[in-house]
C-alpha cells in the first residue's frame with residue numbers, strides 16, 4: 001500500500017514556491033476575487049484511505065468539473081441514446097467555442113465542453129421533474145455528503161454575464177437539438193456549474209469512476225461499461241484544447257473547471273483532486289496541472 005502523504009506534502013511545498021500562478025477567471029465576476037495563493041490536494045486510494053495537504057478542506061466553485069456528473073446522471077437515465085444528441089470526439093478548441101457547433105449542425109463535439117453540457121442539461125430537463133434539486137441530491141448521494149450545495153451568488157453572476165453560453169444554446173436550439181426553452185436549460189446549466197465543494201469532497205464523488213461505478217458505500221451508480229466510456233471521454237476531452245497536453249504530462253483521465261479545480265483518476269487505484277485558482281491560457285489550473293504531473297512522475301502511476 002502506497003503512503004501518498006509525504007508525496008503530497010512535497011508537492012504542496014514545491015508548488016507554493018512558484019511565483020507565476022496563472023490568472024484567476026474573471027469573466028464570471030463572482031470568481032474574480034478568489035485568492036490565487038490557495039492550493040489544495042486530496043487523494044483517495046482503493047482502500048478508501050484519504051491523504052490531503054494544503055487547502056484541501058476549503059470549498060470552491062467546481063464549474064466545468066460538474067459536466068462529468070451531468071453526463072453520468074444523463075447516461076444512467078437514457079443510456080446509449082444519448083450519443084444521438086452529442087458526439088464523443090475531442091474538440092481541440094476552447095470550452096466556449098462556437099464555430100464547430102455551426103459547422104456540425106448543432107451536435108456538440110463532446111459532453112465536456114459548454115455546448116455539450118448544455119445539451120446534457122436539456123436531456124435531464126426532459127427526464128426529471130425538478131432537475132436542480134434532483135441533480136444536487138444525486139451528487140450529494142454519491143459523495144454521501146448533504147453539505148454539498150449550489151453557490152447562488154456564482155450562479156446568478158454567471159447568468160448575467162454568460163453571453164457565449166446563450167449564443168451556444170440558441171445555435172443548438174436553431175438546429176433542433178434542444179427540446180426545452182433556452183432560459184430553463186441555461187438556468188440549470190449555470191446552477192450545475194456553481195456547485196461548491198472541497199478537494200476532499202470531490203475525490204469521494206469521483207470515486208465511482210475509480211471503483212467500477214460504485215461509491216464508497218458500495219451503491220452502484222453506473223455500469224462498468226458506462227464507467228469505461230466516461231473515463232475515455234475524460235481522457236480525450238476533459239481539458240478542452242489541452243486534453244493532449246494533460247494526457248502527455250499527467251497520463252490520467254480527468255476534468256478541470258475555471259474555478260481552478262482538477263480531478264483525475266487511475267481506475268481501480270486512486271482518485272486525486274487539486275485546487276489552485278490561477279489558470280493558464282487554456283483555462284486549466286496552472287499549478288494543478290503541474291502538481292498532477294509531479295504526482296504521476298514521482299509515483300510512476302498513470303494509465304500508460
Ligand SMILES: NC(=O)CC[C@H](N)C(=O)O
Pocket residue numbers: 062063064065095096114158162165193256257258259283
Ligand atoms: N471551463 C469551465 O469551467 C467553464 C464553465 C463556466 N461556467 C462557463 O460556462 O463558461
